[in-house]
Amino acid sequence: MRTINHDDLAALAIGATVLGTGGGGDPYIGRLMAEAAVAAHGPITMLDVDELPQEGLVIPAAMIGAPTVIVEKIPNGSEMRKALAALERLLDRKTVAIMSIEAGGLNSIVPLALAAELGLPLVDADSMGRAFPEVQMTSFTIHGVSATPMVLVDDKGNSVTIETINNQWTEALARMATVQMGGSALAAPYPVTTAQVRQAAIRGTMSLAMEIGHIVGTPGQGSDERIRRLLERMRGAVLFRGKIRDVLRRTTGGFTRGTATLEGHGPDSGSVLRVEFQNENLLAVRDGRPVAMVPDLISVLDQETIRPITTEGLTYGQRVLVVTTPCHDVWRTPRGLELAGPRYFGYEFDYVPFQEGGVA
């Protein structure tokens, strides 16, 4: 058990951007909401998965919609509370803890506002270990847990309850309803029991994100030392040091796809790394050979500040450090790769884990 205070929220926002691997939405709005809730209701208690009660309902909360809309039409603030209450009524159970569905991006931090407001504990876990763009891409889906009943509530107070035959359908219907609601909404998906959390959640990811944020956000030590600590904590490796030589973006079907090309320096002089992204960074290709790929994490950091750079922020001339971290083992199962492996994102090859890729 530990307590999350105001400073931890700033750290979580930074760490969530690292784990967002270039996408997942800017946590800024979520941070402000969580800060306001903590200021009004006091700090949040965070429980390890093993500290959860034997029985009880755990509700993840998440924001769904277009980042451009989310930064313009900020939530009302009561949506998550209403969604949770609707689920409790429907299931006739009381919530014992709140959870983040993803550890990366905006949705890592949004549920903390709800936890603070209701005085409920937050579980130190998520269901991705990173950020992914679609509702069904969770460790819960891999373990056969349904994403529904799911309640979607908008800023005006409208709500939709979705019950579906599988989690792909949940994604499709939730996305449709969100457009009608004005492009953004808050959701309470995956009502799970504490037993299901123990079975399927990815543990320790909230404290991981906060520790990453504290390492990145605390200047003073040399950047080499901070990078060493960061890699140790993330079990990651530096994939490449270089300068961005070119960034190409194109928007197709509501998704921004693109490629950043890096020219190596230092130990990577003479090499070229290509990072392909579609909202998140998906693939790193060194001198024509894939060296890291989704679902493993690929994060681009500023070489000097070691702050994460989102795919929108990539520009020519930045000196960057590309870091890769192994995904949770659940994503390396056949079902995990079917949900979020390279082929799901349109690549014509099978997943190769980053260690076996022979990365120096």
Next chain:
Amino acid sequence: MSYRLGVDVGGTNTDAVIVSSDGSVVAKVKRPVTDDVVTSIRIAVREVLSASGRSASDITHAMLGTTQVTNAIIERRNLNRVGVVRIGAPATLAIPPLTSWPEDLRRAVDQESIVVRGGFEFDGREIAPLDLDAVADFVDRLRPDISVLAVSSVFSPVNADHELAVLDLVSTRWPDLPVSLSNEIGSIGLLERENATVLNAAVTDVARRAASAFRDAVEQAGIRAELFLTQNDGTLMTLDYAMRYPILTVACGLTNSMRGAAYLSGVTEAVVIDVGGTSTDVGVIRNGFPRESSMAVEVGGVRTNFRMPDLISLGLGGGSLVTGDPSSVSVGPRSLGHRLVLEGRSFGGGTLTFTDVANAVGAARIGTHRPEVDANLAQRAYARGIAMVEESIDRIKTSAQDVPLVAVGGGSALLPDRLEGVSQVRRPEHYDVANAIGAAIAKVSGRTDRVYALEGRQREDVLAEAQTLAEAEAVRAGADPGLLEVVQVEEIPLAYMPGNATRVRVVVVGPLAAPKPALG
């Protein structure tokens, strides 16, 4: 021949130039900024007119670039008390206005804020009907305590009707109360746009005083010209227009020097470096205008999203302190600033600066004394400073190819003629007053940045509508309607959003309309 007067008030100096209508620089002066600012403007205007040998009646336009608005925000001085209206409830209530502001600035500015029902969705539907009565009650109650109102509505860059309805109400019932509307100031991103709008409202009086000081200085010199202020994108606003959008002047000094550099060198695609006493700014001109930043920009500790040039600022200038030994030398960011000419070794003082090491390695010849510097230390310190410059140039340019560099500012004489990644270093004549020249030669712009739902509409119609809006803004700002030119069209589809919602940005630029015939 007619003439233009350009004045730039910077941190250290007030510069003034007179430029003829064929574009040549007739006279220039540089005077230290006085504490009241006004006096130095008056002196500089008087002296440059006299140095030009022209008559006051030959000056048809006068342009001012000033840091007064920026300084007022940074120093939290002389700010207006603002009534803050946000239109968007029931959305947006999760984060009230001014949430992340520094406490001292918030206290200096914020009288009270209200979030009323209204605003729009991205596709133009209403979130809720506008609650105009709530606005009326709020203003009625606050009127004795506020001197200006800031109004921001959700998705006003898509549909500004609710903001305009509040403007109508206020101009009818409280005609003396100035109103800042967010759709005229910022783009998508409610909190950043709202912040910029509140800051804009807060500097209303500061801007009025700066403008009237400029008007007085010009009139006292006998000049009867049309007056303009320069804004962040390097274009002009009439004094009346600038009084409505004073926040748009916050980065004009840097922009003016970039525009001046482009003009003086005749180059329209280049990297510009402005080297001063304490800092160096590196930016890019594209099509003769500064490239704009795509990231949120902080002003006085507040996140905003309005147009600012994309710049890298370095703590390196002529007065930067050189410390350490040859094996671990450092240059800046601490600087002697304007005390360089008293305490620097090249001026007979005892402090080692970047100017001194540049002199010692033979890269420059500045000052009154030959500085005593260890040759090895000088080499390494100079190389260190130049490496900082080269890295910034490389970071700011957009492709790997070598680019021309235009060097301006008093400290640019310290730079070598060859730099990594640079095809040619150009040092235009009058480089030391490039900022005032940038003000004097400025054009007028207008722009739109809105989200359009393209479904059921022709793309061409939408683009034409955006261009018409941009042109109307340029004409309001003083442009000649017949000579407008579209310099930028951008269409950005919204991500994660079926239905073809697209953000459209159009910028048009044109020369000033001919001066109105003088009366009497």
